[in-house]
Amino acid sequence: MTTRADARRARASTLGRPPLVLVVPGGIAAALLVLPLVSLVLDTPWGGFLDQLRTQAVRDALRITALASAVTVVACLLLGTPLAWLLARVDFRGRALLRAAVAVPLVLPPVVAGVALVSALGRNGLLGSVLRDTTGVTLPYTTTAVVIAHTFVSMPFYVLSVEGALRASGERYDVVAATLGADRWTTFRRVTLPLAMPGVLAGSVLAWARSLGEFGATITFAGNYPGTTQTMPSLIYQTLQADPEVARTLSMILLVASVAILAALRNRWLTAP
Amino acid sequence: MADGAVSTASTAGLTAHILVPDRLDAHLVAAPGEVMAVIGPNGAGKTTLLRALAGLVPMAGSLTVAGRSWTDPPVLVRDRNVGLVFQDQSLFPHLSALDNVAFGLRARGVPRAGAEATARSWLARFGIAELAARRPRELSGGQAQRVAIARALAPDPALLLLDEPFGGLDVGVATTLRVELARHLASYAGIALLVTHDALDALTLADRVLVLDEGRVAQTGSPQEVAARPRTDHVARLVGLNVIREDDVFRSFSPSAVTVSLGQPEGSARHRWRGTVVSAAPHGDAVRILVAADRELIADVTPAATAELGLVPGREVWLSVKETAVRTYARAPG
Known part of the structure; x- marks a missing residue:
């Protein structure tokens, strides 16, 4: 560490001071990113912190958010891992197209994702109407809808992370396993997946983080009903008008969770080269 | 070669016509227990030959091992009973030496306890029983190659394919390993093919030498014959002779x-x-x-x-x- 700091000082002394034309805009950008978070921490009414967590609405929202994000991660593991494997290992027609389609929700505005979900699974949606006519079940405005919305927006993070890990570890060890008599399922279980585990963990954390903050798609597709579809972000949005203090407390909880995620991923992405 | 050897090989050994378009067109016959060295310059098709035998490269032609055709109908890599030793070892990085050696047995349905016992005995035969718990990155090059050879041999393959197993090792380590491998090959009942760049490997380990040149078999014979009467410049250079074609x-x-x-x-x-x-x-x-x-x-x-x-x-x-x-x-x- 000392040597790296020394090297930096030595470089500064040989190359001169950083120019103001870079320092000033860089400083403004940093302030823009840091100040709102600092204000949130300072504004949080720490005195009533625990009391505010005891209301029914908050407890429901916490429960739904925790449930939705947990189910989302499980859905990613069970469904997203096979999809990532197919994209990385099986040469089928339309693979490039499918990979592009999988990435779309990454850049899609969440509200648009919600509208898309309504048109597919809504009461009169493409699949939703069939579901309603055959079983009488409708998805919108249920906790299931929350989970579906969360999975929809989170899955791409997981799939792309795992697919990247599968590609990086390559097919070499799959070939070795085949020469040792292993079928593809055995190879997947004992070789491919263990070697891709860093990608699986990173993808799970990313998916979980995305689910935790999900707001737009959820409120569009599942609504904002306390006790069934109201998640933490929805509750924050709602309380900000009536009771800003509670909104800040709830935001603080999500901030702490986000920072915890960042700390978990620190070694992966935040280590300077 | 005596006619008897050929007829034995055609029933219990290996008979092959490996045809890989633009790369390889080679006939080969080997008897059980035979060790065949494959030599030739870079690009002659040595590695392609091994990979085609293992089923990793699509090939035309025919391949029969121990009385069973692997080409008609085509047999998947995992169902060919081969052991492949790679130059870079390719040990599974996330498995211990023991689990690497036990992998082939487990994959073929041997219960864990039995597979591990067999793997342990293989590590012991290679004198590395004490390294059983180590991961590949904790092994030296020579130790890793011993594990790789033990891993290939443990499921008792009909065909053992070694792709320059001493490449990339220190000369001293390679020499020791060559002596050990000779001992294991002597007690191995299947057919072994050894791709090598080293005349010493061919002379000390092989019963027969197959010389490949531009995808074709240029010469086969005992190591002594091939060394004394090389038919390609490459082999002449390997054994240190000048050869002139007239x-x-x-x-x-x-x-x-x-x-x-x-x-x-x-x-x-x-x-x-x-x-x-x-x-x-x-x-x-x-x-x-x-x-x-x-x-x-x-x-x-x-x-x-x-x-x-x-x-x-x-x-x-x-x-x-x-x-x-x-x-x-x-x-x-x-």
Whole structure:
């Protein structure tokens, strides 16, 4: 560490001071990113912190958010891992197209994702109407809808992370396993997946983080009903008008969770080269 | 080769015509227990041959091992009973040495306890029982290659394929491992194919040598035959002989039989060449010089003569060899 700091000082002394034309805009950008978070921490009414967590609405929202994000991660593991494997290992027609389609929700505005979900699974949606006519079940405005919305927006993070890990570890060890008599399922279980585990963990954390903050798609597709579809972000949005203090407390909880995620991923992405 | 060996091979051994378009067209026959060295220059198709036998490269032609066809109908890699040893070992990085060796047995349905016991005994045979719990990154190159060979042998393959197993190892380690491998191959009942760049491997480990050149079999025979009567420049270079092809015969002679002079040699020497020294390097007690004439030739001269004649790269020299030092043999195999 000392040597790296020394090297930096030595470089500064040989190359001169950083120019103001870079320092000033860089400083403004940093302030823009840091100040709102600092204000949130300072504004949080720490005195009533625990009391505010005891209301029914908050407890429901916490429960739904925790449930939705947990189910989302499980859905990613069970469904997203096979999809990532197919994209990385099986040469089928339309693979490039499918990979592009999988990435779309990454850049899609969440509200648009919600509208898309309504048109597919809504009461009169493409699949939703069939579901309603055959079983009488409708998805919108249920906790299931929350989970579906969360999975929809989170899955791409997981799939792309795992697919990247599968590609990086390559097919070499799959070939070795085949020469040792292993079928593809055995190879997947004992070789491919263990070697891709860093990608699986990173993808799970990313998916979980995305689910935790999900707001737009959820409120569009599942609504904002306390006790069934109201998640933490929805509750924050709602309380900000009536009771800003509670909104800040709830935001603080999500901030702490986000920072915890960042700390978990620190070694992966935040280590300077 | 005796006819008996061929007929044995065709029922219990290996009979193959490996056809990979533009890369390989090779017939080979091997008897059970036989160790065949595959040698040839880079790009001759050695690795392609191994990969085709393992099923990793699509091939036409035919392949029968131990009385069962692997090509008609095609047999998947995992169902061919092969053991493949890669030059870079390719040990599973997330598994211990023991789990690596047990992998093939587990994959073929042997229960864990039995597979581990067998794997332990294989590690013991290679003298590395105490390394069972180590991960590949905690092993030296020689240790890792022992694990890789044990992993390939543990499921008792019908065909053991070794792709330059000593490549990338220190000379001392390679020498030790070569002796160990010879011992294991002696007690191995299946067919072993060993791709190598090293004449020593072929001479010490193999019962038979298969010389590949440009995707075709240029020569097969016992190591002694191939070394004494090489039919390709590559093998001649490997065993340190000069070989000249003339119409329907080969003529070979040792580099120590070559006389080097600055002026045109007088006397009766029938074989003489004018050329330029390309390189000079110590070779045992002598200096081996490579001369580019109308073909490349090697000559061994004393260090004193090297200095006296000024044999540095670029020097124009004459080479000659007496007829009595030249061995002549028919070009067609047989």
